[in-house]
Amino acid sequence: MDTAKILIVEDEFIIAKGLARKLEKLGYQVVGTIASGEEALSQIEETDPDLVLMDILIEGEMDGIETATEVLQKFKIPVIYLTAYGDDKTLQRAEQSGCYGYILKPFKQREVHAAIRMALSKHQQELATI
Template sequence: MSKLKVLIVEDEPVIAENVSLYLDNHDFEVSAIAYDSDEAFEQLKTNTPDAVILDINLESEKDGIDIAQHINQQYQLPFLFLTSYSDKNTLDRAKNVKPSGYIVKPFNERTLLASLEIAISNHATEKNHDLPKLSIEKMNRHLLSPLSDREFEIVQLVYDGMRNTQIAEKIFVTVNTVKTHLKNIYLKLDANTRLQVIQKLRELMMK
């Protein structure tokens, strides 16, 4: 199973590296980072990715929306716009190129991944491709047999990105209890942090 390749088009190095880092931590491969439209076109041609993350306000000859049009015409790839809270005018142009989604800056790791996966998933459905299922409900429960029911319940919420306090509220226990369950989950899954748990789950689901 090979990782999905994602092209990042972003002229702000800090953000580009940030996105890259988040993707590297999971089941994505950053095929390249393009800092302007020329690089983006080049990469699309020579190293076609599976998805593209596009800064909508690119300070180059052609901006993100121009590149998006190119993608729509030449390739059928899902793409997401990196956008800011405030640029409404640009968004007016953006909706015409039918992006698969928006990632609002600033974003966190989870938001980025979720948006990307929703985008790829939707796009694939339209194209009648099939992608590895990411639904934990679909995952064979006995793959995680060492976990108790309560632990399995919590592991799903962790996988959904919930904070310990949110989980605690949801299942009506204290945060301390959630932490203890997490501790036991870590023991059973041979992990030390929630991120490692999520990674393990994805490996299992990808079979």
């Protein structure tokens, strides 16, 4: 795969920009940092990312899990959650969304990099079997 295009959906500007810089240093192309689910869906149509990193608590009418569910169903793009929420109710909702990963904040750069690689690989394998 060429350089993977990643969309970051994170309502905390400093976290989003810091993550974008780290991902770009790792060789990824960040196609946007978005704060709401509605903006994310619009941005996906414009930029066609390979993967979405999604916070659960975001701005707008939809939370990150609702947004991720729509991303997975409508666009078939893998989503990895980056969130501070690790309670059982949230985990259960996330599991049901079909996500490709779940990383608790604060996270380490290597954790995110490994999760992205695994998600992209799994997604490519799934596409090959269709």
